[in-house]
Amino acid sequence: MGWIDRFDNSRAPELDFRVLTPAAPLRPFVRYYWILKSHGPLRFTNDYLAPDGFEELIFSFAGHYRRSEIHADSRRDELLHGSYAVGCKSVGVHCLRLADIAMVGVKFWPNALHSLLGVRLDDMRNRPVPLRELNLAKLREMETRLYEARDEAAIKRLLDEMLTPADLASHASPLVDYSVRRIFEARGDISIDALLRDAGTHYRTAERAFQQRVGVSPKQLARVVRFKHAFTALSRRLPRARPPLCPTDFGYYDASHFTKDFRRFTGQSPAAFFRDHGALSTEIFRFCLDVDLCRLDAGSPAQAWSL
Numbered sequence: 416m417g418w419i420d421r422f423d424n425s426r427a428p429e430l431d432f433r434v435l436t437p438a439a440p441l442r443p444f445v446r447y448y449w450i451l452k453s454h455g456p457l458r459f460t461n462d463y464l465a466p467d468g469f470e471e472l473i474f475s476f477a478g479h480y481r482r483s484e485i486h487a488d489s490r491r492d493e494l495l496h497g498s499y500a501v502g503c504k505s506v507g508v509h510c511l512r513l514a515d516i517a518m519v520g521v522k523f524w525p526n527a528l529h530s531l532l533g534v535r536l537d538d539m540r541n542r543p544v545p546l547r548e549l550n551l552a553k554l555r556e557m558e559t560r561l562y563e564a565r566d567e568a569a570i571k572r573l574l575d576e577m578l579t580p581a582d583l584a585s586h587a588s589p590l591v592d593y594s595v596r597r598i599f600e601a602r603g604d605i606s607i608d609a610l611l612r613d614a615g616t617h618y619r620t621a622e623r624a625f626q627q628r629v630g631v632s633p634k635q636l637a638r639v640v641r642f643k644h645a646f647t648a649l650s651r652r653l654p655r656a657r658p659p660l661c662p663t664d665f666g667y668y669d670a671s672h673f674t675k676d677f678r679r680f681t682g683q684s685p686a687a688f689f690r691d692h693g694a695l696s697t698e699i700f701r702f703c704l705d706v707d708l709c710r711l712d713a714g715s716p717a718q719a720w721s722l
Contacts, residue, residue, distance in 0.1 A: 418566050419452070419476055419517045433567050438575040444527040444583035448574055449520045450567060453478070453512065461509040465646050466680055468505065468599075468639045470528040470536070470630075472521040472554070473543075474498045474561050478514035484541060485509070485682045498546045498558050500532065502539040503630040505639045507680040519561050519570055521578065525595045525629040525636065530586040531578075536630035553577065588624045590616060594633050603641025604666030607633045641666050642676050649685065 435448040446469060461483070479496035485507040494513075503525055529536050532549060546554050557577050564570045597610050610633070611621050622632045629636060645665040662673035674684060681688050 417562070418450070418564055418570060419562070435567060435571045435574075437571075437578070440580050441575065441578055441583070444524055444580065445578060446522040446524055448571060449522065450570065451516065451518045451520070453516050461511050463681070464504075464508050464510060465643055466505050466507055466639045467643050468503060468525060468636050470500075470502055470504070470523040470525060472498075472500050472523075472528070472531075474519045474546075474558050476517045476519075476562050478512070478516035480513050480516065481511040482543070483509040483511070485680065487679050488682060490682065493543075495543055498554075499543040500528065500539065500546065500549060501543045502528065502536045502541060503636070503639075504541060505631050505635060506541050507682070519574075521574060523583075526587055526591045527583045529628040530583050533586070535627050537626045538630075540630035586628070588628055590614060590621060591624050591628050594621060594625070595629070595636070598633065598637050598640055601637075602644045602665070603637045603639070605637055607637055638676065639680075642680055645673060646677070646680070650689075 431450075431452045433450040435450070436442075437445040437448060475496065475498050479494055482493055482495050484491040484493075490509075523531075532551065534549070546558060557573070560573050560577075561570060564573060593614055594607075594610060598605060598607075607621075608618065611618055614621075618633075625631065625633050625636070631639075645662065645667070648665070662668075662670050665673070667673040667676070677683075677685050677688070683691070
């Protein structure tokens with residue numbers, strides 16, 4: 416019996432997450448691995464996923480879901496099934512699960528997926544690209560072996576073996592690596608012009624490198640990371656938002672500046688979004704953001720959340 420068939424039916428969780436820490440040499444390139452399985456009664460609720468700036472490979476072995484990409488007041492819907500890669504996630508999305516699912520994901524730091532795939536990331540920003548379109552033998556082999564893996568430990572060993580630092584750094588840019596690290600360390604609250612002055616380069620040079628290797632400009636990435644932290648802080652305080660969140664603590668000029676970004680990434684004002692919050696599943700986005708913000712290398716190489 417493989418990992419897809421393994422569930423703790425005594426607890427019968429609707430969603431079962433497991434997060435695995437990559438081997439130490441891979442951590443400059445890979446944020447973490449994750450496993451998602453679902454079974455039991457299907458709950459037709461949208462899960463909101465905030466933009467996080469990361470890139471992903473997602474190997475999907477069962478089911479499908481509807482993905483709604485948010486662009487301020489408009490959305491773009493698509494049905495997803497099968498495995499795919501997605502570039503820098505710089506927009507919010509709603510995901511509606513339409514069947515039981517079984518997935519393995521690899522979340523990359525910006526600049527790594529470009530090296531692995533050998534394609535421009537601005538061509539696949541926010542866009543799920545099926546693995547069959549990428550037509551890479553290594554990814555096809557990885558998909559087959561992951562499907563056959565016995566358990567979570569075997570999945571981690573396989574990913575640690577097949578994702579090598581050499582592959583993930585083959586087309587890396589030291590300028591992009593340095594800038595990405597500074598942006599994430601500052602939680603997006605950073606002057607990109609000052610950062611690039613420190614790096615001794617012009618903005619246009621950095622922008623071209625970012626568009627090719629990350630898919631967004633350095634200012635866009637900083638905007639996403641800044642919103643991610645502000646959004647997470649606000650969602651943790653609700654429903655008892657006392658004291659209220661101060662947007663200037665996260666690098667926003669004022670409340671209207673934060674509200675503008677909030678509408679851009681969620682399609683709603685903060686008041687409207689959290690008024691409708693009862694109709695949304697909050698567990699997945701809190702899980703994803705909490706894991707993104709914690710230090711996975713500080714504890715066990717495997718952590719599980721049953722939701």
